[in-house]
Amino acid sequence: MTQNQKIIKNKVGLLSLAQTLGSVSDACKIFGYSRDSFYRFKELYDNGGEEALLEISRRKPNLKNRVESAVEQAVLEFAIDQPAYGQQRVCNELKKRAVSVSAATVRNIWKRNNLETFKKRLSALEAKMAQEQPILTEDQLKALERKKEEQEAHGEIETEHPGYLGAQDTYYVGTIKGIGRIYQQTFIDTYSKVAFAKLYDRKNALVAAEMLNDRIVPFFEEHQIPLLRVLTDRGTEYCGTREQHEYQLYLAVENIDHSRTKARHPQTNGICERFHKTIQQEFYQTAFRKKIYSTLEQLQSDLDTWITQYNVERPHSGKICCGRTPMQTFFDSLDLAKNKMLDNLHSADINVAA
Numbered sequence: 001m002t003q004n005q006k007i008i009k010n011k012v013g014l015l016s017l018a019q020t021l022g023s024v025s026d027a028c029k030i031f032g033y034s035r036d037s038f039y040r041f042k043e044l045y046d047n048g049g050e051e052a053l054l055e056i057s058r059r060k061p062n063l064k065n066r067v068e069s070a071v072e073q074a075v076l077e078f079a080i081d082q083p084a085y086g087q088q089r090v091c092n093e094l095k096k097r098a099v100s101v102s103a104a105t106v107r108n109i110w111k112r113n114n115l116e117t118f119k120k121r122l123s124a125l126e127a128k129m130a131q132e133q134p135i136l137t138e139d140q141l142k143a144l145e146r147k148k149e150e151q152e153a154h155g156e157i158e159t160e161h162p163g164y165l166g167a168q169d170t171y172y173v174g175t176i177k178g179i180g181r182i183y184q185q186t187f188i189d190t191y192s193k194v195a196f197a198k199l200y201d202r203k204n205a206l207v208a209a210e211m212l213n214d215r216i217v218p219f220f221e222e223h224q225i226p227l228l229r230v231l232t233d234r235g236t237e238y239c240g241t242r243e244q245h246e247y248q249l250y251l252a253v254e255n256i257d258h259s260r261t262k263a264r265h266p267q268t269n270g271i272c273e274r275f276h277k278t279i280q281q282e283f284y285q286t287a288f289r290k291k292i293y294s295t296l297e298q299l300q301s302d303l304d305t306w307i308t309q310y311n312v313e314r315p316h317s318g319k320i321c322c323g324r325t326p327m328q329t330f331f332d333s334l335d336l337a338k339n340k341m342l343d344n345l346h347s348a349d350i351n352v353a354a
Contacts, residue, residue: 011041011053067105074099075109080128083121159190159320161336163225165259166190166216168232169272170203173284179296184279184303185211186272190231192330193316195275197307199300208237209250217254223330225337229257233269282306 010031015038018027024038033041044052066072074097078090085093087106094101110116115124159165166189173182183203187196196215200207212230220227230251232238239260242248251258261269283306293299311326321329 008050008053012045012050014038015042015045067101067109071099071101072109075101075106076113076115079110079113079115079121080125083118083125161340162189162192162194162223162330162333163220163227163337164191165229165231166227167269167272168208168211168230168238169269169276170208170235170237171272171276171279172203173199174288176293176299178294182296182299183207186275187211187216188271188275189326189330190271191320192333193271193318193321193326194311194330195307195326197279197303199296199303201296203237205237205240205245205247209247212250212254212256223334225334225341227254227256229259231259231261231269233261279306279310 014027014031014033017030018024018038021027024035028035028038041053074094075090078085078094082090082093087103087110090106091101091103094106107116110121115121166187168185168187171184171186173184175181180201183200185198185200185208188194196211196219198211198215217227238247238258239245240248242252248258283303287299287302287306291298291302314325315321315323316326316329317323320333324332
């Protein structure tokens, strides 16, 4: 049943019930309509039948009150040229061009054309870029950079293929009697969501580098693709002077770029944060109730088993995985990384020849 059919059914039901009960007031109370509405429905039904009972309360816009098409076009063009400007700023700037329009009218024009937010205006700019490939102004470039920064600050990471960007973070597991504090070094390939985790009894730059050297770099070398960049927070185990910091030195030796999260925005590395929640709920909370661990090796062994299950058997609902397991996603997209390597080598050969 369509929405229009439901509307007609209720109104016809009101008219029929009033005739059955012999009381307009009682029928209106049951259906929740006023007596004025009843008599209006009855007049429409008597004159035009059921089709006349369609929704009539919606006000139709008075097109005569709209601004001229030239003014509306100027507002729309300005929304693309200066997507970061608000409605009042647009109003003031258009007045300099002898275009008289109020801030409220600018807002209404934006809403009619689905441009009322900064994000939507940026999307319109990107669509125009894709179609026309124009030369962007400095303000447009700044707006696009601002959008990229906001996306990264909220966890929307730009990633193109496996090995393009890995996210690393430190997770405090807890304290076990006889072992002490336990920290987990976490690494996730942001494209395929393949995860690695290794436990340590300390948190410093040396163990952060050891994690990469022991598990991560050999994995990518095995599949003949490089790890290009690593994203971390601004913790002391990841940041420091290159000559005196083991982690920074290791990245330099392996030619891996280092990106840091935006200050006071931990959600930038949200992929690790979400994984930590998953591993806490699905592994640690269960494992510590089933077994008493006396050594770090015992816990690491069970953790490795769970990580293997996570990567190989557990479907992932990420936007790239789309229900595939992380390892399946990784293998399905290996050609993307290898083709990118070939493109880079080809570009380098052309530059050398030139």
